[in-house]
Amino acid sequence: MKEKIIVPIDPDIADLVPGFLANRRKDVDKLRTLVQQGDFAAIKLIGHSMKGAGGGYGFDPITDFGAAIERAAQTGDGATVLAQTDLLDEYLQAVEPVAG
Amino acid sequence: MSEAQAAVTGKVLLVDDDPDMLRLLAAWLKAAGIVAQAAQSGSEALSQIAISRPDVVITDLFMEGMDGMTLLTQIHASNPLLPVIMLSGQAQIPDAVKATHLGISAFLTKPVDRETLLTEVRNHLRAAEASGRERTGFGAGVVYRSAVMTELMEQAELLAQGDVTVFISGETGTGKEVLARAIHQASPRREHPFIGVNCGAIPEQLLESELFGHEKGAFTGANTKHEGLFLAADGGTIFLDEIGDMPLGLQVKLLRVLQDFEVRPVGSTRTVPVNVRIISATHNDLDELVQSGEFREDLYYRLNVVPLRMPSLSERRDDIPILLEHFLRKHAERAQSRKKRFDTEAVEYLCTAPWPGNIRQLINAVELCATLTKGEVIPLAMAQKALRDKPAQIQTLKEAKDAFEKKYLISVLRITNGNVATAARLAGRNRTEFYKLLGMHDIDAASFRGADSE
Numbered sequence: 001m002k003e004k005i006i007v008p009i010d011p012d013i014a015d016l017v018p019g020f021l022a023n024r025r026k027d028v029d030k031l032r033t034l035v036q037q038g039d040f041a042a043i044k045l046i047g048h049s050m051k052g053a054g055g056g057y058g059f060d061p062i063t064d065f066g067a068a069i070e071r072a073a074q075t076g077d078g079a080t081v082l083a084q085t086d087l088l089d090e091y092l093q094a095v096e097p098v099a100g
Numbered sequence: 101m102s103e104a105q106a107a108v109t110g111k112v113l114l115v116d117d118d119p120d121m122l123r124l125l126a127a128w129l130k131a132a133g134i135v136a137q138a139a140q141s142g143s144e145a146l147s148q149i150a151i152s153r154p155d156v157v158i159t160d161l162f163m164e165g166m167d168g169m170t171l172l173t174q175i176h177a178s179n180p181l182l183p184v185i186m187l188s189g190q191a192q193i194p195d196a197v198k199a200t201h202l203g204i205s206a207f208l209t210k211p212v213d214r215e216t217l218l219t220e221v222r223n224h225l226r227a228a229e230a231s232g233r234e235r236t237g238f239g240a241g242v243v244y245r246s247a248v249m250t251e252l253m254e255q256a257e258l259l260a261q262g263d264v265t266v267f268i269s270g271e272t273g274t275g276k277e278v279l280a281r282a283i284h285q286a287s288p289r290r291e292h293p294f295i296g297v298n299c300g301a302i303p304e305q306l307l308e309s310e311l312f313g314h315e316k317g318a319f320t321g322a323n324t325k326h327e328g329l330f331l332a333a334d335g336g337t338i339f340l341d342e343i344g345d346m347p348l349g350l351q352v353k354l355l356r357v358l359q360d361f362e363v364r365p366v367g368s369t370r371t372v373p374v375n376v377r378i379i380s381a382t383h384n385d386l387d388e389l390v391q392s393g394e395f396r397e398d399l400y401y402r403l404n405v406v407p408l409r410m411p412s413l414s415e416r417r418d419d420i421p422i423l424l425e426h427f428l429r430k431h432a433e434r435a436q437s438r439k440k441r442f443d444t445e446a447v448e449y450l451c452t453a454p455w456p457g458n459i460r461q462l463i464n465a466v467e468l469c470a471t472l473t474k475g476e477v478i479p480l481a482m483a484q485k486a487l488r489d490k491p492a493q494i495q496t497l498k499e500a501k502d503a504f505e506k507k508y509l510i511s512v513l514r515i516t517n518g519n520v521a522t523a524a525r526l527a528g529r530n531r532t533e534f535y536k537l538l539g540m541h542d543i544d545a546a547s548f549r550g551a552d553s554e
Contacts, residue, residue: 012131013124020120048162048189049118055211056124063211070189 004096009058017097020057024050025092031069031085035078043081044073050088061091110155110225110421111135111451115145115171116187117163125158125217132218133477134225135421135444135451142166146174153179153246153418155228156205156221161188161195169195172202183224187212228422238286242278243426246418248411253282259406260286265358267403268381270410273460276381277339279410284337289377292336295329300345308350309366312357318367330363330374337377343403344384344395351396358402378403391514413455413462420451423459427466440470445480453487506541518548 009017027046034043050066065088072080114125114136122138129136137154139145143166145159157175161168172184183205188195196207206220228245238257244250259266260283268276277296284294302310305319313328330338340346346354357363358378362371380403389395413420424442432439442450446469455461465486469478472485508527516522523545524534538545 013127016120016123016127019123023120045164049121052160052187052189052210052212053118053121053124056121056214060211 003094005091005094007058007095007097009097009099011099013057014097014099017057020053021059021092021095021097024062024088028085028089028092031081031088035081035085038076038078040073040076040078040081044070047071047073047081058097059095062088065091110228111137112221112225113145113148113154113157114138115140115142115157115159115163115168117141117160117165121160128214128218129221130444132222133441133444134221135447142168142171142174145171149175149179149182153182155183155421156224157182157184158217158221159184159186160210161186161199169199169202172199172204176203183227185217185220185224239282242275242282243423244416244419245422246411246416248416249419252279252408252411256283256408257286259283259408261288263287263289263377265377265403265405266379266408267386267406268379268408268410269386270381270383271412271458272383273458274410274412275459276410277341279408280337280339280379280381283379284339284377287337287377289336293333294337294339295333296339296341297329298341300342304347304350307346308353311350312353312363313365313368315365315367318365326365328363328365330357330376331372333376334374335376337379340378340380342382342384343380344382344386344389348394348396351399355396355399355402358399387514413458417451420462421447423462424450424466427463428470431467431470435470438476440473440476440478442469442478442483443480446478446483449480449483450487502541505537506543509537509541509543513543513545513548516548518545520545 027050031043031046034040034046047066047068047070051063051070052066054060054062054064054066065084068084069081069088072078072084112129112134114122114129115138116122116125117140119140122140126136126138137148139148142159142163145157148154149157159168159171163171166174168186168188172186175182175184184203185206185208186199186204187208187210189210199207205224208217208220238260239253242249242253244253256266256279266280266283268279270276280296281294284290297310299307309318309326309328311329313326313331316323316325340354353364357374360371361374361376363374364371386395386400386404390397390400424447428441429439450462450465457464465483468486469482473479473482509523512523512526513520516526520534520538521531524531527534529537
């Protein structure tokens with residue numbers, strides 16, 4: 001079993017975090033499908049949103065994955081999008097938010 | 101709490117096509133005691149701004165459909181002073197420069213830092229509060245920022261310069277006397293008295309003597325000569341409140357004053373010239389009173405030279421947050437205590453309450469809340485208690501449309517003296533349809549017909 005990544009959560013947004021992480025898990029599936037479809041405009045949007053919100057929720061790596069995915073989408077680099085999506089998937093499986 | 105974090109009131113509109121981002125920003129603002137509303141697109145934001153003007157807008161730059169830059173341009177086309185904070189995924193200098201040229205208030209890079217954002221928002225809300233509070237010149241002391249009040253005050257300021265007779269209509273408690281005073285204070289008569297008299301609160305005999313004065317011995321108890329309020333206001337302004345309640349007999353006498361600018365004290369055979377500006381007001385529908393014969397038509401036209409309508413509080417809900425703040429500050433000054441504030445839920449509740457008693461009711465509610473709350477923050481429960489838990493009585497769209505339709509039909513019939521053919525033509529309907537509408541609203545066209553009509 002992989003090591004858990006403990007992330008302290010701001011109490012003011014604690015009730016929003018489960019929904020935020022659930023939406024990112026949906027993004028993982030969407031991104032894989034969109035790469036197959038070659039829809040880089042939609043991929044860019046998802047990356048942009050993750051980049052904007054991740055750090056605010058306390059998950060800086062999500063901002064980093066989002067930025068990398070957005071950048072890769074701009075050049076139509078599907079391999080990088082998939083690689084970053086895999087890393088995002090692993091992170092989401094390992095992350096464990098705890099009351100900060 | 102530091103100075104930077106000190107409580108501010110106001111409303112922020114968040115615009116982002118990412119629901120997670122909207123929820124995050126709304127939670128940050130709520131935790132800081134700031135009311136937030138959200139829009140998921142530029143067009144939704146413009147609709148919300150048209151309904152209820154926020155104090156600050158925070159928008160994402162990169163959105164599907166209308167982007168942040170277009171939204172900024174459209175907001176400033178109708179609300180040039182509304183602060184807009186833009187969030188951008190990338191620190192793109194050309195965008196920031198363009199936004200600056202378009203009048204952006206702040207340009208923040210995503211992921212945005214919570215404290216940076218809150219500091220920006222607080223600074224803009226404080227500036228908005230100050231603009232509501234520190235109004236000087238015309239209307240100093242009148243607290244407003246809504247478009248409907250701004251328009252009214254601009255009109256009133258123009259009237260103040262001249263000497264024209266002003267008639268103020270509006271529901272009870274809307275502040276008609278406050279407006280009358282503002283007009284007087286900005287007029288060339290400001291160095292002379294402003295005298296207000298409530299025509300509905302004084303019995304007819306006494307009102308005549310109060311207004312026009314009396315000679316010694318004019319009636320039982322008139323032991324001394326009394327000059328009357330018109331003469332006391334000489335050179336200044338007399339404010340005749342609740343003019344619709346003035347008895348018919350006295351209306352004739354008032355008409356003479358308006359025609360000749362002379363008063364004849366009770367018991368006197370001679371008239372005395374008087375130089376006053378008359379501002380009158382009523383909560384009644386004077387048109388209806390004229391129609392029913394309870395108010396003289398000739399006097400109505402003399403008084404109603406320039407009509408101003410004071411909006412009800414429910415028509416100027418944008419002003420409620422700054423009014424709450426204003427009266428909380430006044431309470432604190434009077435009580436020599438620390439100023440209290442309403443929590444976010446309480447402000448939201450008060451902003452949507454029905455307010456049948458208008459500003460007078462709001463002042464009473466603020467006084468009660470500020471007096472009975474021990475801590476610094478007034479909770480929702482206290483606000484509800486102050487309004488006796490009356491739920492918001494917002495009309496349904498159908499009720500509002502029906503009410504408008506009825507009012508419209510009545511006004512058209514009044515104009516046409518009950519002539520249905522003409523009324524139907526003015527309304528753009530055929531006679532059959534028009535009769536059907538009258539039937540739906542139980543309106544009898546015959547009751548509008550005078551002796552000289554069809």
